[in-house]
Amino acid sequence: MAGGRERVTHMLKQLYRASCMCPAHSHNYSQSIEKVVSGKTEYAFEMSLSNIRYGKGVTKEVGMDLQNLGARSVCVVTDKNISQLPPLKAVLDSLTANGINFQIYDNVRVEPSDQSFKDAIEFAKKREFDSYVAVGGGSVIDTCKIANLYASSPESDFLDYVNAPIGKGKPVKATLKPLIAVPTTAGTGSETTGVAIFDYKELKVKTGIASRAIKPFLGIIDPLHTFHMPERVMANSGFDVLCHALESYTALPYNQRSPCPSNPMNRPAYQGSNPISDVWAIHALRIVSKYLKRAIKNPDDQEARAKMHLASAFAGMGFGNAGVHLCHGMSYPISGLVKNYKAKDYNVDHSLVPHGLSVVLTSPAVFTFTAPMCPERHLEAAQIMGMILLIT
Incomplete structure (x- = not known):
């Protein structure tokens, strides 16, 4: 397990160094040119939301x-x-x-x-x-x-x-x-x-x-x-909530990110997983586990739809400060290169892969890959989602 964790950590650090400064979901984006503080990693995190x-x-x-x-x-x-x-x-x-x-x-x-x-x-x-x-x-x-x-x-x-x-x-x-x-x-x-x-x-x-x-x-x-959401819109929206919560909870921890900003104004909005974002991510996962299927299957299930609306905000509070990772990163070419596909229940006049669908498509492969890095968090998320884990 230790070897697997080192392999994933090494890969994520390589991706970090090679990636563009995407402000959408990455942890390395800064809104101004940052003076690198050599050899220092982040030591603090911030919580900002509406x-x-x-x-x-x-x-x-x-x-x-x-x-x-x-x-x-x-x-x-x-x-x-x-x-x-x-x-x-x-x-x-x-x-x-x-x-x-x-x-x-x-x-x-x-x-x-x-x-x-x-x-x-x-x-x-x-x-x-x-x-x-x-x-x-x-x-x-x-x-x-x-x-x-x-x-x-x-x-x-x-x-x-x-x-x-x-x-x-x-x-x-x-x-x-x-x-x-x-x-x-x-x-x-x-x-x-x-x-x-x-x-x-x-x-x-x-x-x-x-x-x-x-x-x-x-x-x-x-x-x-x-x-008023059609079935597929509800499903794809729910997939986005699921991935926001899972990715922010399994993101690189804030205190493993480098360089440490030389000024607090340069601290990025997406900082890595942290104790506050973790609370929102886990709570969102619990709601998704209980109510997402109900909200999709029965549009008249007011309790399920109301709970998912709240879960969306909870997950937003989590990933809005932690960021997410590979599912969202790889969703961009999936949706950006669409040519002819038009999703069911979306009344649009252009080709479209809904965001939540483009995100969830890669999630099985992503979490198989990232699990060795923080197995305890992946196991906790799996248990919340209803998996019965037999560990001896």
Whole structure:
């Protein structure tokens, strides 16, 4: 077992050295050029996440939140599918009841591209919004984050904040407007994190922007919104929750990451597994183990769908500070190189491998490979997921 652990550790360190500075899920990304402190490994970790509010029907409070913020002109971001469903109506009813002026941008692309981000940025730049509301899944919330970022930093080039080597990976210094995220899927946890992912069409790759500055001011988790998810959307969203929890729990520990930053502002958002992220990952796994199958099989199972909505946020809190690893890393070529595949239950006009599906496809091979590095954590996760382990 010791030899296997050394082999995996060596491989992960080699991948670490050879990898690009991806801000989406890697642990080595820093938002500015870091002065290496030779021979030193990390000794600390941080916990950063959005404010979270949970409860059935809690969407009715969003208008009051904006009123409390003194909002006068709100950008509501959603997609064509959600624009026809009750979650958006609930948001708009609350804004109207509280006298909030708003404009709707509903042209979000499921699995955003650089062009779809730019379209949303252009919409936001032409108006003087003082706050944002995202109503939808991870694609909508990520698009809203980026519209807010570039409208708040209008002189910036699009690639300024995109991770190196594709972009310049500059630190975000602009002051962004408040963003309230109302998730309608139970998967990405984007309402808790400071990351936004997109397809960079020119290179046929997925990349992203990561900064604590772009995380939502508030995530409103209303389980009533999950009842509108079709079966496959629920399944693929749930797979994302599962992998977020498993990967963040089995990620390289924060105190094995190097170099140690010379300044705390250079400490990356994705730091490696740590005692706080572990709590959220394990709790999310327990919920997934008990409720995911029920939520998929029976869309009327309100308890299961509500629990999975909460598990998505829990896993987001975990991976949003620990990061994840190979499942997510290898999902990018799977989804980025798609040509003709269109997933069931996704009403889109372009080829699409849903994110959760692209992630879970490699998970059996990934966890077979990583198990020797931290067998106790893999065994604990397996037991939580219902495996009966016979160890003598």
